[in-house]
Amino acid sequence: MNTAVLVVDADSHVVRCNDAAAAILGRAPEALHGSSAGAWFVDVRGQAVVERTLAEGVRFKGAEAMVDRVGGGAVPVGISCAPILGPGGRVRGAVATFQDLSEMHQLRQQVLQTEKMASIGQLAAGVAHEINNPMGFIHANLFQLAEYAGDLRQLWGEVEQLQKVVSQAGSPEVREAAARLATLAEEVDVDFLLSDLAKAIRESQEGSERIRHIVQDLRDFSHQDNGELSLADVNQCLDSTANIVWPMMKHLVQLEKNYADLPAVTCYPMQLKQVFMNLLVNAFQAIESKLGASAETGHIVLRTEHHGADVVISVADTGVGIAAGDLDRIFDPFFTTKKVGAGTGLGLSTSYNIVQRHGGRIEADSQAGEGTCFRVVLPVDGIGDDA
Amino acid sequence: MTRDGPSLLIVDDEARILSALQRTLRREGYEIVTAETVDEAFEILDRRDVDGILSDHKMPGMTGVQFLGEAGRRRPAAVRMIITGWTEEIPREDLEEVGVCALVTKPWDDAKLKATLRRALGGGA
Numbered sequence: 483m484n485t486a487v488l489v490v491d492a493d494s495h496v497v498r499c500n501d502a503a504a505a506i507l508g509r510a511p512e513a514l515h516g517s518s519a520g521a522w523f524v525d526v527r528g529q530a531v532v533e534r535t536l537a538e539g540v541r542f543k544g545a546e547a548m549v550d551r552v553g554g555g556a557v558p559v560g561i562s563c564a565p566i567l568g569p570g571g572r573v574r575g576a577v578a579t580f581q582d583l584s585e586m587h588q589l590r591q592q593v594l595q596t597e598k599m600a601s602i603g604q605l606a607a608g609v610a611h612e613i614n615n616p617m618g619f620i621h622a623n624l625f626q627l628a629e630y631a632g633d634l635r636q637l638w639g640e641v642e643q644l645q646k647v648v649s650q651a652g653s654p655e656v657r658e659a660a661a662r663l664a665t666l667a668e669e670v671d672v673d674f675l676l677s678d679l680a681k682a683i684r685e686s687q688e689g690s691e692r693i694r695h696i697v698q699d700l701r702d703f704s705h706q707d708n709g710e711l712s713l714a715d716v717n718q719c720l721d722s723t724a725n726i727v728w729p730m731m732k733h734l735v736q737l738e739k740n741y742a743d744l745p746a747v748t749c750y751p752m753q754l755k756q757v758f759m760n761l762l763v764n765a766f767q768a769i770e771s772k773l774g775a776s777a778e779t780g781h782i783v784l785r786t787e788h789h790g791a792d793v794v795i796s797v798a799d800t801g802v803g804i805a806a807g808d809l810d811r812i813f814d815p816f817f818t819t820k821k822v823g824a825g826t827g828l829g830l831s832t833s834y835n836i837v838q839r840h841g842g843r844i845e846a847d848s849q850a851g852e853g854t855c856f857r858v859v860l861p862v863d864g865i866g867d868d869a
Numbered sequence: 870m871t872r873d874g875p876s877l878l879i880v881d882d883e884a885r886i887l888s889a890l891q892r893t894l895r896r897e898g899y900e901i902v903t904a905e906t907v908d909e910a911f912e913i914l915d916r917r918d919v920d921g922i923l924s925d926h927k928m929p930g931m932t933g934v935q936f937l938g939e940a941g942r943r944r945p946a947a948v949r950m951i952i953t954g955w956t957e958e959i960p961r962e963d964l965e966e967v968g969v970c971a972l973v974t975k976p977w978d979d980a981k982l983k984a985t986l987r988r989a990l991g992g993g994a
């Protein structure tokens with residue numbers, strides 16, 4: 483990390499700077515000379531560092547502040563500042579040194595995210611297990627109930643036949659009993675009851691399927707040891723995954739594929755396919771919710787590129803996009819903007835985990851209302867023996 | 870409900886699982902005995918022989934694998950199977966060590982469960 487050095491006079495004007503300072507601030511060294519140091523800080527804390535050093539002669543060590551890089555937005559820096567003292571202890575200026583902390587901040591963010599994932603993963607595993615037990619008997623019982631309902635319906639058909647025959651012939655007592663049966667059948671509305679029984683069971687089965695699906699997602703999220711480490715053709719992984727989901731999206735989506743020649747990548751192909759699947763399904767759902775009932779279609783572009791030691795896979799869509807305020811949270815477990823049943827909020831966090839295990843990274847770019855592009859960057863041989 | 874088919878002891882601390890399994894297997898022709906605790910299961914095994922044992926894994930006091938290990942010492946001829954909501958947490962070696970021949974996950978697929986049991990117990994109705 484290059485340390486930037488700035489020397490300012492008592493009025494906070496730059497009298498000296500090195501190349502590193504110029505690089506961090508995005509200005510030519512000449513442009514820095516004579517300019518006011520306080521002006522580049524985007525936060526009050528940073529401005530106070532230089533001001534107080536000059537006014538009170540205090541020293542700062544490793545204070546965190548944000549500076550304004552021309553054309554690059556705010557850059558986090560760690561800044562140290564010491565007064566230059568003249569005769570009689572008067573402050574004649576200050577020396578400030580600072581370092582670009584962007585990379586460190588990113589790393590810290592990653593560590594936090596990883597820890598969050600790990601603890602939520604444990605929680606998820608426990609919850610999934612607890613849910614599977616009651617789901618075990620609910621699922622099985624519904625299956626049996628459906629059979630019972632079918633049997634009852636068949637049985638009732640016979641009873642109805644019998645009732646008709648008997649109500650016309652036979653002794654008065656038998657006819658009377660048959661009439662009572664007919665009345666009761668009408669009162670309880672047997673036909674409705676039998677068909678609604680079957681419907682209620684069917685709907686409950688759908689619900690239980692849905693829960694099973696959620697638990698499966700939770701399970702995938704906390705257990706990623708599926709599949710074997712191998713050398714794989716990432717284009718092929720992407721393409722076969724696209725083929726799986728294609729039937730579901732073809733009525734709404736035009737799919738464009740731009741595959742580059744890629745070297746074989748050391749990876750867990752099953753896991754990468756899971757990542758691609760999540761991205762594709764999200765892209766499709768984003769398009770679906772943007773188009774609503776209109777007759778238009780959306781676009782998804784799949785692209786692979788080879789950049790030095792990395793391969794880059796991107797999935798771009800023309801869907802609803804992601805609100806700027808949500809971009810920070812989409813990789814959080816359980817973050818979802820989809821309605822109940824449509825999303826569990828685990829797709830991207832699972833993908834994040836997987837890509838990180840591969841030594842890569844995943845990023846999103848989005849314009850609300852316009853579309854989104856997810857990029858997965860994977861080192862060609864990122865997974866060492868320790869994975 | 871006693872039948873002439875193979876006998877099966879089912880062990881699960883959740884009584885509703887026991888009744889659901891019995892429902893599922895109602896027409897399979899097994900003679901089914903159930904136990905809600907490991908102790909109860911041992912009592913049954915001391916009293917009588919069974920052709921197969923299907924046990925839950927996560928139970929108070931003892932895991933299903935531990936239980937099946939001990940059950941195998943008492944009734945070596947009984948075919949042993951595990952049913953669990955979380956397969957991945959049981960190492961394969963542990964299963965092999967105590968001679969577990971099949972593993973069923975909850976929620977189970979009715980047809981698969983029946984097929985697994987038929988294969989293991991050789992028959993049924």
Ligand SMILES: Nc1ncnc2c1ncn2[C@@H]1O[C@H](COP(=O)(O)OP(=O)(O)O)[C@@H](O)[C@H]1O
Pocket residue numbers: 760764765768799801802803804812817818819820824825826827828829830831853854
């Ligand atoms: N391609 C996309 N376009 C727009 N929003 C997206 C896209 N991908 C993900 N998102 C947003 O990120 C959230 C989290 O995604 P994900 O983790 O896959 O969970 P889920 O799809 O179950 O909601 C989504 O609910 C959605 O708000």
Ligand SMILES: [Mg+2]
Pocket residue numbers: 760763764825827829830
């Ligand atoms: Mg998703």
